[in-house]
Amino acid sequence: MTDAWEVDPAYENYIGRWSRLVAPQFLRWLAAGPGGAWCDVGCGTGALSHTVLRTADPARVVGVEPSAPFAAAARAGADDPRFEVRPGTAEAIPAADGEFDRVVSGLVLNFVPHPVEGLAEMRRVTRAGGTVAGYVWDYADGMQMIRVFWDAARELDATAATLDEGARFPLCRPQPLRDALSTAGFTEVAVHPLDVPTVFAGFDDFWRPFLGGQGPAPGYCTSLPAGRRTALHDLLDTRLPRDDAGRIALTARAWAFRGSVPA
Numbered sequence: 001m002t003d004a005w006e007v008d009p010a011y012e013n014y015i016g017r018w019s020r021l022v023a024p025q026f027l028r029w030l031a032a033g034p035g036g037a038w039c040d041v042g043c044g045t046g047a048l049s050h051t052v053l054r055t056a057d058p059a060r061v062v063g064v065e066p067s068a069p070f071a072a073a074a075r076a077g078a079d080d081p082r083f084e085v086r087p088g089t090a091e092a093i094p095a096a097d098g099e100f101d102r103v104v105s106g107l108v109l110n111f112v113p114h115p116v117e118g119l120a121e122m123r124r125v126t127r128a129g130g131t132v133a134g135y136v137w138d139y140a141d142g143m144q145m146i147r148v149f150w151d152a153a154r155e156l157d158a159t160a161a162t163l164d165e166g167a168r169f170p171l172c173r174p175q176p177l178r179d180a181l182s183t184a185g186f187t188e189v190a191v192h193p194l195d196v197p198t199v200f201a202g203f204d205d206f207w208r209p210f211l212g213g214q215g216p217a218p219g220y221c222t223s224l225p226a227g228r229r230t231a232l233h234d235l236l237d238t239r240l241p242r243d244d245a246g247r248i249a250l251t252a253r254a255w256a257f258r259g260s261v262p263a
């Protein structure tokens, strides 16, 4: 099963709407001054790029994205002459050495087959003294929406254990992130938790995005035969707590990371 990143509305409903909540917190933590050339690696539909444009006063922002439909959505979402999107990947960023002051990346590093190589490539396109930073979900614990999904899936299906992103992405914890950044040659390495509310209007609002096929958990969900998908639906439906208004109020934790390129 591959991790599909193709359909914009489905992605926005599943993850984009929550990444758009993490991005402003991440930028506050980064506390970068105005101006500068930014690169957003794996910009997707533009959750982070658009927030940089709106809140960080950049001189320019280059999004890099392998998925053509996502790149088109990112462009369409920001009518801003400071913004361009280039096709490319973290392993081969289409940019000159030292082109950027800040290279950022939201919810991408764990999908890069060799994260340290991806970080080293981000370092290549960042000027000396510049910053590489990003965030990934805490799949193993604090990203509750995905955590409760896999916990239920694993109860019903032993094969889900190997697909569970908490198991698949051990990188997404503080010490492995610090180690990866240090190995890739960064100094002043830091990792910090970012927590956002993920409030669903009701069970349908929680469940429907898992039917969109975008990313590992929805990819697994849509691959199930109808009867087993219904069993998973029903287990989650009985398990998830509602508040008085019928909402499912969860939280999502991302680990933000940063490192400096040695002068």
Ligand SMILES: C[S@@+](CC[C@H](N)C(=O)[O-])C[C@H]1O[C@@H](n2cnc3c(N)ncnc32)[C@H](O)[C@@H]1O
Residues within 6 Å of the ligand: 005, 015, 016, 019, 041, 042, 043, 044, 045, 046, 047, 048, 064, 065, 066, 067, 070, 088, 089, 090, 091, 105, 106, 107, 108, 111, 112, 113
């Ligand atoms: C979870 S989405 C995050 C998108 C966006 N940054 C956000 O925060 O909403 C993961 C993104 O990583 C991209 N991606 C997957 N493999 C990649 C790679 N090797 N290099 C760069 N981007 C990659 C996908 O196409 C997708 O846009």
